Amino acid sequence: MKLAVNIAGVELKNPVMTASGTFGSGRDFEPWIDLNRLGCVVVKGVAATPWAGNPPPRIVETWGGMINSVGLQNPGVEYFIAEDIPWLRQFDTRICVNIVGRTVSEYVAVAERLAGEDVDLLELNISCPNIKEGGVAFGVQAEAAAAVTSAVKKVARQPLIVKLSPNVSDITEIARAVEGAGADGISLINTLLGSRIDIWKRKFILSMKHGGLSGPAIKPIAVRMVWQVAQAVKLPVIGMGGIMTGEDAIEFILAGATAIAVGTASLLNPEATMQVLEGVESYMRETGVEDIADLVGIVK
Amino acid sequence: MVEKRAGRTACKILQNRQIADGIFEIVLQWPKILHRPIAGQFVNLYCSHKGRLLPRPISVCEIDEDKLHLVYAVLGKGTAEFTTFQAGGLIDLLGPFGNGFSLEGKPGRALLVSGGVGTPPMVELAKQLKARGWELDVVCGFRSQSYLVEQLSRYGTVHIATDSGTEGFSGNVIELLDHEALSGDTLFACGPGPMLKGVQTWAKAKGIPAQLSLEERMGCGFGACVGCVTKIITDNESGFIYKKVCKDGPVFPAAEVLFQ
Ligand SMILES: Cc1cc2nc3c(=O)[nH]c(=O)nc-3n(C[C@H](O)[C@H](O)[C@H](O)COP(=O)(O)OP(=O)(O)OC[C@H]3O[C@@H](n4cnc5c(N)ncnc54)[C@H](O)[C@@H]3O)c2cc1C
Numbered sequence: 001m002k003l004a005v006n007i008a009g010v011e012l013k014n015p016v017m018t019a020s021g022t023f024g025s026g027r028d029f030e031p032w033i034d035l036n037r038l039g040c041v042v043v044k045g046v047a048a049t050p051w052a053g054n055p056p057p058r059i060v061e062t063w064g065g066m067i068n069s070v071g072l073q074n075p076g077v078e079y080f081i082a083e084d085i086p087w088l089r090q091f092d093t094r095i096c097v098n099i100v101g102r103t104v105s106e107y108v109a110v111a112e113r114l115a116g117e118d119v120d121l122l123e124l125n126i127s128c129p130n131i132k133e134g135g136v137a138f139g140v141q142a143e144a145a146a147a148v149t150s151a152v153k154k155v156a157r158q159p160l161i162v163k164l165s166p167n168v169s170d171i172t173e174i175a176r177a178v179e180g181a182g183a184d185g186i187s188l189i190n191t192l193l194g195s196r197i198d199i200w201k202r203k204f205i206l207s208m209k210h211g212g213l214s215g216p217a218i219k220p221i222a223v224r225m226v227w228q229v230a231q232a233v234k235l236p237v238i239g240m241g242g243i244m245t246g247e248d249a250i251e252f253i254l255a256g257a258t259a260i261a262v263g264t265a266s267l268l269n270p271e272a273t274m275q276v277l278e279g280v281e282s283y284m285r286e287t288g289v290e291d292i293a294d295l296v297g298i299v300k
Numbered sequence: 301m302v303e304k305r306a307g308r309t310a311c312k313i314l315q316n317r318q319i320a321d322g323i324f325e326i327v328l329q330w331p332k333i334l335h336r337p338i339a340g341q342f343v344n345l346y347c348s349h350k351g352r353l354l355p356r357p358i359s360v361c362e363i364d365e366d367k368l369h370l371v372y373a374v375l376g377k378g379t380a381e382f383t384t385f386q387a388g389g390l391i392d393l394l395g396p397f398g399n400g401f402s403l404e405g406k407p408g409r410a411l412l413v414s415g416g417v418g419t420p421p422m423v424e425l426a427k428q429l430k431a432r433g434w435e436l437d438v439v440c441g442f443r444s445q446s447y448l449v450e451q452l453s454r455y456g457t458v459h460i461a462t463d464s465g466t467e468g469f470s471g472n473v474i475e476l477l478d479h480e481a482l483s484g485d486t487l488f489a490c491g492p493g494p495m496l497k498g499v500q501t502w503a504k505a506k507g508i509p510a511q512l513s514l515e516e517r518m519g520c521g522f523g524a525c526v527g528c529v530t531k532i533i534t535d536n537e538s539g540f541i542y543k544k545v546c547k548d549g550p551v552f553p554a555a556e557v558l559f560q
């Protein structure tokens with residue numbers, strides 16, 4: 001049975017990745033899972049300088065999901081290079097760095113700093129709803145998305161995945177724009193903007209009022225968007241949004257995802273990535289599929 | 301290499317009963333595969349309802365032999381669901397998590413101060429301190445009805461305050477501390493934010509080193525989501541950094557916590 005997949009020239013031993021921001025750099029999961037079994041670790045968003053993040057409350061539960069407004073708290077690229085790359089390299093898995101910025105030059109600075117470093121893939125996060133400037137604005141306008149993609153592509157030494165926001169009316173327009181600007185792959189979906197109000201206090205629960213909705217509640221939207229993007233571009237697609245089981249992962253693969261990422265599920269169960277992987281394997285066994293590639297995008 | 305840990309584990313419910321208005325005690329069979337918790341740590345409990353996915357963090361109240369005692373208040377839908385769980389059934393649990401209280405230092409006189417559902421963690425703490433030779437005053441504030449007083453009085457002198465004045469002193473725990481002129485060599489506190497802020501100010505004025513156990517909404521409970529942060533005083537531009545209540549805490553030295 002062949003599980004290995006290829007994303008922009010980088011071979012992953014299997015299609016199971018972690019979704020950025022739900023796995024840190026992996027340390028918190030080591031007590032439960034063998035990181036060697038992951039196709040790729042996608043680390044939490046890394047900025048040029050340390051970011052403090054938003055005030056609490058940052059998390060609220062919703063039916064079948066959660067809304068977060070963490071605001072990309074991270075210790076910055078220098079810390080990441082010094083501490084996290086050597087740590088992750090103990091394991092036989094791929095490293096993908098999620099890059100965040102408030103301006104084009106901040107994104108470029110991170111990619112430039114990582115150019116000589118031992119990481120396999122870059123993921124450009126132009127879709128985080130949790131910062132006031134930049135971030136999501138790049139992800140909702142085709143021209144801005146193309147501009148930041150091509151600026152980062154110029155300095156990047158690793159294949160560049162662009163992560164799309166679902167908070168748009170036509171996701172294929174953004175997908176085509178970043179493909180035209182030189183992206184090597186596309187990942188989707190990031191979180192959907194959402195909100196919750198405490199009816200007794202008559203106030204928003206999150207300090208930032210709104211945040212990003214994730215978890216099984218968003219899965220049908222994610223599957224639809226992955227399918228649309230896979231139809232619209234030639235790039236490899238990494239699918240995510242509410243994947244809890246191997247069967248969920250297969251749904252994304254059939255819709256056109258070459259690889260998939262497990263996000264919120266890992267927060268709810270630190271062994272979720274392993275269970276998804278085992279679920280994918282047992283689906284392949286049950287249905288007599290020899291190569292996972294034979295499933296990618298076959299539902300038209 | 302870090303030590304391997306068991307994942308989400310279905311634990312057998314031995315008892316689940318109401319001990320005061322809207323307050324329940326649930327006793328679980330503690331499986332050997334899980335780490336033995338220490339005072340001040342918490343466990344994640346999970347709902348059966350498929351729409352309610354996030355953990356409900358609940359403090360360790362008491363551990364004896366192979367049983368874990370937890371005491372929870374019915375606050376919202378998740379804790380209301382827990383009240384329907386029957387003895388003999390199972391509840392999904394992950395943990396224990398958090399740093400727990402630090403019990404280092406030469407035994408002397410300790411003050412334990414709690415408000416509402418900040419009281420449960422005081423039971424195991426009091427037990428451990430007493431075993432180490434500490435003398436204890438336990439000061440508990442409730443809205444109108446006390447609970448866990450019998451357990452706590454095995455380990456020290458219990459002082460009760462109620463907002464309504466129906467039991468013990470009428471007022472809050474800070475007023476009671478002053479009213480009874482209590483003091484100690486160290487202080488431990490758990491309760492709502494405003495109470496902890498009051499305790500911080502009080503302990504500072506008296507020069508008593510204190511540890512505060514904080515609460516925040518949690519997405520995971522084990523450090524992965526960075527959702528559960530609190531402001532910790534730091535010598536930088538903004539004067540603070542955000543630390544995780546689930547992993548760096550829930551217990552912090554009082555002098556480090558920056559309240560709003
Ligand atoms: C470290 C720690 C220890 C705790 N120990 C205890 C304890 O021993 N006994 C006890 O009764 N309560 C304790 N709590 C509070 C308890 O976790 C909440 O009351 C409970 O999660 C509420 O769940 P719900 O579904 O009833 O409420 P809902 O409001 O329906 O919950 C919705 C979501 O918000 C979260 N949430 C709501 N209020 C709180 C809160 N105050 N703190 C954290 N999360 C919240 C829930 O976990 C859930 O994800 C503790 C909290 C923390 C952080």
Ligand SMILES: Cc1cc2nc3c(=O)[nH]c(=O)nc-3n(C[C@H](O)[C@H](O)[C@H](O)COP(=O)(O)O)c2cc1C
Pocket residue numbers: 019020021022044045068070072098125128163189190191213214215216218240241242243261262263264265519525526527
């Ligand atoms: C707590 C949290 C933090 C996140 N942080 C990031 C981030 O730093 N960068 C990013 O590109 N996406 C981030 N995301 C989005 C996820 O990577 C993923 O796209 C989204 O949650 C949908 O997948 P899921 O439903 O499986 O979680 C975050 C999501 C959550 C829940």
Ligand code: FES
Pocket residue numbers: 517518519520521522523524525526527528544545546547
């Ligand atoms: S609850 Fe997820 S980091 Fe603390």
